[in-house]
Amino acid sequence: MKVGIINVTGYAGVELARLLRHHPEAELVSITGRSEAGKKLGEVFPHLAEIDLTIQAELDRSTDIVFSALPQVASAQAVVPLVREGVKVVDISADFRLKDGQVYERWYKAVHPAPDLLEEAVYGLTELNRGEVALATLVANPGCYPTGALLALAPLVKQGLVEHDIVIDSKSGVSGGGRSLTMENHYSEVNENVRAYGLEGHRHLPEITQELERMTGQADFRITFVPHLIPMTRGIFTACYAWPKAGSLPAGKKGQEELLSLYRDFYKGEPFVKVASAPAQTKQTWGNNDCIVYPSVDKYNGRLVLTSCIDNLVKGAAGQAIQNMNLMFGLPEKAGLDYPAIFP
């Protein structure tokens, strides 16, 4: 099918172009990017010179599916007309992730331009919403942090085995902040440095909470989410801390074994979610679409430490978007995504 990318010049956009290049069914036919309009893709990104396309100001309309890698608000404005015309859309921005327009307004400081589409949009955390994604016209691709956190938590939360008082501590590479220039991505300021940010509330918090509530039908979650910026380009490591519900896991070694086995059952057959047998590292997902989950029990007190690793630009953005596209078109879920991580 014919594919378009709106805003190919950001990191999610350029990663989409890279991944689509070898997709067996998708043909990239139109790319936009206002600041670089008129240039060949290879002029801006020499590593993609073999994709013979010119960046345009506006999308060519003859596409079967469009990925939008625009920032929020601008993204909704761009894709709403397409959705209304029936073009399939995967929106990588945050614009259709939150179901409640008022929550959206509070966190994004903007009135939502198409609140009627919020309910129709499918939250594209593929593993948890596979059926709905397959039928969707508009998929809201999840945020990078929510992807890692929700996949680490889902097996226990969905089965009601964990208390709803959860700390989520994430460590992210710098590319998650995008390609726009800020003091927060100046090399000399980021290198040899680590810091927490979003302590007053990060926009991925309502997204995480919403999805946990939807998994359970309960609204009693007390989530504290603290992202950290660390000196690397790609990768997110998330550690979630929570207590198991009383009686849900045996003590000691046996608890650890049951926990692993529970996760393995939950993610059985999943093409991209791997349950590790030993603590995982983000480098094991560098450049590919895997999410590696490793759940563990603190043997001294029984607290759960649920960890996950992803590449924020692949499973956390462009890769998952293509995984969703595959589903939407009835293709094998791994089409175009079946590559190992690059190590070292």
Place this chain on the structure above:
Amino acid sequence: MKVGIINVTGYAGVELARLLRHHPEAELVSITGRSEAGKKLGEVFPHLAEIDLTIQAELDRSTDIVFSALPQVASAQAVVPLVREGVKVVDISADFRLKDGQVYERWYKAVHPAPDLLEEAVYGLTELNRGEVALATLVANPGCYPTGALLALAPLVKQGLVEHDIVIDSKSGVSGGGRSLTMENHYSEVNENVRAYGLEGHRHLPEITQELERMTGQADFRITFVPHLIPMTRGIFTACYAWPKAGSLPAGKKGQEELLSLYRDFYKGEPFVKVASAPAQTKQTWGNNDCIVYPSVDKYNGRLVLTSCIDNLVKGAAGQAIQNMNLMFGLPEKAGLDYPAIFP
């Protein structure tokens, strides 16, 4: 006074030598390091060529104070005779941190060579034990992680304002693992990578728990401590998550203000612990002896997020050791340590 360093060739040892070079009262007179014995210090560490000393196999005994930067067990063996002779010692290893020989044996897999000294030794987290350090012959210099965690927690724990159910999530640079060669510090394996380790129990856990118990006289702490290795050389960022005791903090903005004010009071006049007004970064302590603490409240649910930044080789090792030495000899606490961090 005359100073000796046992095992100058590790990172704590070489940092001690650097910092002592400009100490107004300390004169480094003897350095050891078995593998490099016989070489000039400047042959092994060219940046220290102006310290005109030869690395010896055994310490010259005519010193007023000795720093041991040996690994555990070897360190106790080396310093016990010195202590028994009345030489003042700051032991940077873990050998005299734990008060209970059985706990030591369980975590370090070795019978303690001088259990009688465990009670005598003073735990050298300077800010919390200033009086005892001043009178000590043997100071057990704290671990790098416990330094960051305990300073972040102490104001609330000591005043009984926080529940004893605490998650400590730390992110450390690679130098904390020492200079010995392991796959965990191979550049190509660490770069562009982040991982949790010690999930089965890190040796700094009993140290943290012991000190929290000593602060409160209570043994009901449920601490989960998860260290992470991130791609940088120096620095530890620690985030501690805990609930305030009911009624101990007002809700909303006022809670945040009271929290900051409580920390400022607690650390008032401290030369090295700074309470920040905004989220801090490890780079703000790069190369110096500061611990920057920033406490905050999750405004959505009231949970406490207590963070700290240190340079693991300075406040987390060599710097705090010198701070302790200063106290032991009645010198100004900042002597030799009064330098700003290096930025960027």
Place this chain on the structure above:
Amino acid sequence: MKVGIINVTGYAGVELARLLRHHPEAELVSITGRSEAGKKLGEVFPHLAEIDLTIQAELDRSTDIVFSALPQVASAQAVVPLVREGVKVVDISADFRLKDGQVYERWYKAVHPAPDLLEEAVYGLTELNRGEVALATLVANPGCYPTGALLALAPLVKQGLVEHDIVIDSKSGVSGGGRSLTMENHYSEVNENVRAYGLEGHRHLPEITQELERMTGQADFRITFVPHLIPMTRGIFTACYAWPKAGSLPAGKKGQEELLSLYRDFYKGEPFVKVASAPAQTKQTWGNNDCIVYPSVDKYNGRLVLTSCIDNLVKGAAGQAIQNMNLMFGLPEKAGLDYPAIFP
């Protein structure tokens, strides 16, 4: 065809396994690695868990082609029996690169175990020896530095347009030094650091000189080669400095244009050597088999500055090895290698 890898546990070996996973014609059937023999590949390298093979002590002999990623000397010992049996071999070590056994002995401090094979072996810098590689049983895969340097120099050297007095200044990531532990790849020693090494003579020098002599039939080259180690995992940037022969290039802008055009002609149709129109960066080859060449003229004095970028583990090792294999089996040269670099 059936493929074996000797010493899969080094960086070249593991990169071969990654790249072969999606080769349309090659089937990896046997892998060795003494220290990890008996383990599944995925236990040692989790990102390759989908390759269902056990690491063995000895190679299974039913292979059509074998890659050896052993260190020199050991590699010759392992592959000579295979070559004598007629098995095709691409040797990634240095053992068959030098044509003169005495030169080999001088640089590698070992008597060559099979000097009779030195002349038979084909130096596998694919672009320059395509015909011979296609007919070879034993290919000596070039060193990473020679690959970058020779491709930057070949268009001018082969056409006799440049003086034979050449400075080659290369900057390499750390993975080029392999996976063995040394103080030179300890993260804390390499990070925030750059140094020259091999100032007394690097082993890739005789390899570069030999090939330049073979290109020209002349033995009057005066090559100074200085490699530098810089804090990154993958990539080599090489700058070669030389004077054009009198009259070979016009002055000023025109010289620059003719130079580019000369390079474009020389590498016309090459699948992996790209002549850039603007200065290139190693990141544009990260993870793929390209060599990007950018030749320029110092407009103030006419000196040539000939630069190239490669990924040392791909075009500088495993990728070029597969490119050679493709030729040896009459496959399209890009088979299994047709992927863009990963950016950022």
Place this chain on the structure above:
Amino acid sequence: MKVGIINVTGYAGVELARLLRHHPEAELVSITGRSEAGKKLGEVFPHLAEIDLTIQAELDRSTDIVFSALPQVASAQAVVPLVREGVKVVDISADFRLKDGQVYERWYKAVHPAPDLLEEAVYGLTELNRGEVALATLVANPGCYPTGALLALAPLVKQGLVEHDIVIDSKSGVSGGGRSLTMENHYSEVNENVRAYGLEGHRHLPEITQELERMTGQADFRITFVPHLIPMTRGIFTACYAWPKAGSLPAGKKGQEELLSLYRDFYKGEPFVKVASAPAQTKQTWGNNDCIVYPSVDKYNGRLVLTSCIDNLVKGAAGQAIQNMNLMFGLPEKAGLDYPAIFP
């Protein structure tokens, strides 16, 4: 004496403030920085909170010496009135380095605002111009690249022992590019990357050439200077390649020994230029004012490889500026600068 810094908010400015904090004679009394005017220094740079100064729009005039860390052109505009009033000035910008206003105009695309001061200004490469600096009112602090290159070359060039055909290949950390935001210092674009830049002519080239000409009184230099950007914050490694004049050095080992001895004699007694006995690394100068020089001979052909290491923000900017100030005020040259590098 009383010191002012114009534009304290760039990297050279903030490094000046750090280094001056412990200068035994200098008192920082006035700092400017237009974009942050009105803020306390510690608000912008928390690590300098102990310097109790407010950033102002304009300099307080009651200073004995002023450092300007403004960009070129703006710097000349700011310091010319001060110089005319007799205030001593060390200008860290390029505005007074070139002696010829027309050369300045060609390279900096601006008419020089005070060409009459060009001859009066002293080029502040301290080791080479000590006498003039001591008497100067206006010192033009050298560029970071020229500092490393000229100190590596001076012993041979001044003594007429080297041919004037020289390649200078430098590798720099990112902080040399300043604190302004550009795509060239975006973390994700710089990390895992190396590139040459300024291939069309870098502004430090005329500065290097001018000083080599002044050392010799000859105008026949053919210098090719290629700077490279590598993924680290601080440090410049420079390799200079040149032929010795016929007969100036014996062949083989003896040549290497004579070369080292010649450099040792030349820099004998220098407080900051160290001649190493083994290849040096930039990390050995991290954070301090040293320039480590290591000259070597290519034993295969006799070519000279002259290398140097500096911290671009210290000896390459703020440190050398203070070294010059010390001379201008008759203070010991090491005053405020006598600190070892920080390792690791």
